[in-house]
Amino acid sequence: MTEEVKAATEVVMGTQFWVATAIFILVYGLIVTEKIHKTILAIVGAATMIILRIVTQEDAFHNIELGVDWNVIFLLISMMIIINIMKPTGVFEYIAIKSAKIAKGKPFAIMAIFSTVTAVVSAFLDNVTTVLLIAPVTMLICQALELDVVPFLLTEAIASNIGGTATLIGDPPNIMIASKAQLDFMAFIYHLTPVIIICLIVYVITLKFVFGRKLKVKDELRQRIMEMNEKEAIKDPVLLRKSLVVLAITIGGFIFHGMLHFEPATIALAGAGLLLLVSGIKEPHHILAEAEWATLFFFIGLFIIIGGVVKVGLIKWMSIKVLEITQGNLFGTSMIIMWFSAFASAFIDNIPYVATMNPLIIDMAKQLWPNVTGIELLHHPDLMPIWWSLALGACLGGNGTAIGASANVVVCGMAEKMGSPISFKRWMLYGMPLMIQSVIITTIYVWLRYYVLKI
Amino acid sequence: MKAEDLMIPVQDYLKPEQTLKEAVNLLKTAKKGEERVGAKGLPVLDEAGKLVGMLSMRDILKAVHPTYMDIMNLGKFTWDGMLEEAAKKIADKKVYTLMSKDVITVKEESPLMDAVDNMIKNNIKRLPVVDNNGKVTGMIYERDLFFAIVKSMLNENIGGEK
Numbered sequence: 037m038t039e040e041v042k043a044a045t046e047v048v049m050g051t052q053f054w055v056a057t058a059i060f061i062l063v064y065g066l067i068v069t070e071k072i073h074k075t076i077l078a079i080v081g082a083a084t085m086i087i088l089r090i091v092t093q094e095d096a097f098h099n100i101e102l103g104v105d106w107n108v109i110f111l112l113i114s115m116m117i118i119i120n121i122m123k124p125t126g127v128f129e130y131i132a133i134k135s136a137k138i139a140k141g142k143p144f145a146i147m148a149i150f151s152t153v154t155a156v157v158s159a160f161l162d163n164v165t166t167v168l169l170i171a172p173v174t175m176l177i178c179q180a181l182e183l184d185v186v187p188f189l190l191t192e193a194i195a196s197n198i199g200g201t202a203t204l205i206g207d208p209p210n211i212m213i214a215s216k217a218q219l220d221f222m223a224f225i226y227h228l229t230p231v232i233i234i235c236l237i238v239y240v241i242t243l244k245f246v247f248g249r250k251l252k253v254k255d256e257l258r259q260r261i262m263e264m265n266e267k268e269a270i271k272d273p274v275l276l277r278k279s280l281v282v283l284a285i286t287i288g289g290f291i292f293h294g295m296l297h298f299e300p301a302t303i304a305l306a307g308a309g310l311l312l313l314v315s316g317i318k319e320p321h322h323i324l325a326e327a328e329w330a331t332l333f334f335f336i337g338l339f340i341i342i343g344g345v346v347k348v349g350l351i352k353w354m355s356i357k358v359l360e361i362t363q364g365n366l367f368g369t370s371m372i373i374m375w376f377s378a379f380a381s382a383f384i385d386n387i388p389y390v391a392t393m394n395p396l397i398i399d400m401a402k403q404l405w406p407n408v409t410g411i412e413l414l415h416h417p418d419l420m421p422i423w424w425s426l427a428l429g430a431c432l433g434g435n436g437t438a439i440g441a442s443a444n445v446v447v448c449g450m451a452e453k454m455g456s457p458i459s460f461k462r463w464m465l466y467g468m469p470l471m472i473q474s475v476i477i478t479t480i481y482v483w484l485r486y487y488v489l490k491i
Numbered sequence: 492m493k494a495e496d497l498m499i500p501v502q503d504y505l506k507p508e509q510t511l512k513e514a515v516n517l518l519k520t521a522k523k524g525e526e527r528v529g530a531k532g533l534p535v536l537d538e539a540g541k542l543v544g545m546l547s548m549r550d551i552l553k554a555v556h557p558t559y560m561d562i563m564n565l566g567k568f569t570w571d572g573m574l575e576e577a578a579k580k581i582a583d584k585k586v587y588t589l590m591s592k593d594v595i596t597v598k599e600e601s602p603l604m605d606a607v608d609n610m611i612k613n614n615i616k617r618l619p620v621v622d623n624n625g626k627v628t629g630m631i632y633e634r635d636l637f638f639a640i641v642k643s644m645l646n647e648n649i650g651g652e653k
Contacts, residue, residue, distance in 0.1 A: 128563075129565065129568075171562075172562045172565060173563065173565065176557070176568060176569075179573075263570070264567075269564070269568075271564065450558075450559070453558045
C-alpha cells in the first residue's frame with residue numbers, strides 16, 4: 037500500500053523524460069506560432085517520438101493509453117462521410133431559407149433563429165461543417181436585406197460553439213473526453229445539454245440587447261426573402277429521405293449505445309456504412325476523399341505525442357503540481373479546470389489542450405484514489421464534475437477570440453473574402469464577454485448541481 | 492506549323508491600374524485582326540510591357556458572382572436587380588485585383604499541340620504567345636486552332652495562307 041502510493045507520486049526525470057518533454061513543448065510552441073501547418077507538426081512530432089524510442093510503434097498504433105485513440109478517429113471519419121453524402125441534397129440550404137422566412141425577413145428574428153438553428157445543428161454535426169453550411173446563406177440573406185453580415189456571422193459561430201458543447205458528438209473535445217473517460221452519449225445529454233440550453237437562451241436574450249435596436253430593414257427588401265421558395269433548394273429528394281432515415285437511426289444508435297455496449301465509433305461507422313450502401317453511390321472515392329484528412333492526421337499525431345509524455349511521466353508530474361495547488365479540494369479543482377480551460381481554449385486550439393488534459397485528469401484521479409482502478413476510477417463520483425468542467429470550459433472557451441475555435445477561424449476567413457473582415461479586436465469585444473457570461477452560467481450550474489444538490 | 496504562324500498579333504492590351512469600367516470598354520471594342528469586334532479576353536501588361544495577367548469576360552462574371560455562392564447552391568434564391576447592383580459596385584475596382592495572375596503562355600516557336608495541351612489542361616480558350624524576352628507578341632484562340640485542325644483533316648494546304 038505505502039509502496040503503491042510512493043510509486044504513484046514519483047516521477048523519474050531521466051533523459052527520456054527530457055527528450056519527450058522537449059518534443060512536446062517544441063510541437064505545441066510551433067503550433068501556436070502558425071508558421072508551419074499544425075498537422076505537419078503533429079505528424080513530425082509523432083514520428084520523432086517513435087524514432088527516438090520514447091514510445092514503440094506498437095504503443096502508438098495499438099495501445100489506446102499511449103497511442104492513437106481510434107474511437108475518436110473513426111467517429112470523426114464516419115460523421116464526415118454522413119455529412120458529405122447529405123450536403124449535395126440541399127437540405128441545409130432548405131433549413132436556412134425556411135428559417136429566414138419563418139422570421140419574416142425581420143433582422144433580429146433572423147439572427148435569433150439562425151443562431152438557434154446553428155446551435156442545434158452543431159450539437160449533432162461538427163461546428164466547422166455547420167458554419168460552412170449556414171454562413172453562405174447568411175451572406176445571401178444579408179445582401180438581400182442590405183445588412184452588415186459581420187454581426188450575423190459572429191453570432192452564428194458563437195452559437196455553434198455553444199451548441200456543440202451539448203452532446204458527445206457535437207465538438208471534438210467532447211468526443212475525446214467521452215472516449216478517455218468512457219462516458220456515453222446519454223451521460224452528455226443528462227449532464228451537459230440542460231446547462232447548454234440555459235446558456236443558449238441567455239445568449240439569444242443578450243443578443244437582443246446588443247443588436248436588437250441596431251438592426252433595421254426596409255419592408256420592400258424583406259419582400260425579397262418572402263419571395264424565395266425554399267423547396268427549390270432540395271436537389272435530390274430521394275437521397276435526402278434516405279439520409280434523414282439513416283441519420284435518425286444513427287442518432288438512435290447513439291442514444292442506446294451505452295445500453296447496447298457499443299462504442300460511439302461503432303454506431304457512427306455503421307451509420308456511414310449504411311448510408312453509403314443505400315445512397316446508391318457507385319464510386320465512393322470522392323465522398324471518402326472529402327473527409328478532413330488534415331484534421332484527422334492532426335488528431336493521430338497528437339495522440340502519439342501525448343502518449344510519449346504520458347509514458348515518461350510528464351503528465352503525471354503536471355497532475356501532482358495541480359493537486360499541490362488545489363490541495364485535494366475537488367470543487368476548487370473543477371473550478372480551476374473550467375476557468376483555466378476556458379481561457380486556454382480562447383487562445384490555443386482546444387484539441388491539443390484536451391488531449392493533454394485527459395491523461396492529466398486520469399493521473400490526478402490515480403493519486404487521489406490509489407486503490408480504485410478501471411471504470412470505477414474513471415467514473416468516481418468526485419471525478420465526474422471535473423470531466424464536465426473540462427468539457428464546458430474547453431468548448432465554450434473557444435468563443436473568446438477569433439482564433440479560439442475552428443468555426444471562428446472559418447467564419448473570419450469567409451468574411452474577409454467577402455470584403456468585410458472581422459478584426460481580432462472586434463471579435464474579442466463581443467466574444468470575450470459572451471464567453472465569460474456562459475462560463476459563469478456553467479460555474480453556477482456545476483456548483484449547484486454537483487456540490488450543493490449533489491444530483 | 493508553329494504558334495507564331497497561327498497567332499493574331501496583339502493590338503490592344505490592358506494595364507493593371509486601369510479600372511474595370513475602362514477595361515470593359517476596351518474589351519467591348521478591341522480589335523481582332525482587322526475588325527473591331529471586341530475580345531473575350533485581353534492580356535494585362537505592366538509599364539515595361541511584361542505580361543502580368545489576363546482579364547477575360549469570365550473574370551468579369553466571376554467578379555459579380557459572390558464568393559459565398561461558390562460554396563453552396565444558392566442560385567435559385569437570387570433576385571431581380573442583384574446582378575446590376577453588383578456590376579455597379581465593381582466598376583471602380585482595379586484590373587489587377589480581378590485578373591487571372593498565373594497566366595499560361597506558349598513561345599512563338601512552340602508546336603501547335605503545345606497550345607492545345609495547355610488549353611485542355613487548364614480549361615482556357617486563349618493563350619498569349621511570348622517571344623524569347625517574355626514579351627507578348629500575339630494571341631492564339633481556340634477557334635483558330637479548330638480551323639487549323641479542320642484544314643489538316645480536309646488535306647488542305649495550310650503552309651502559307653491564313
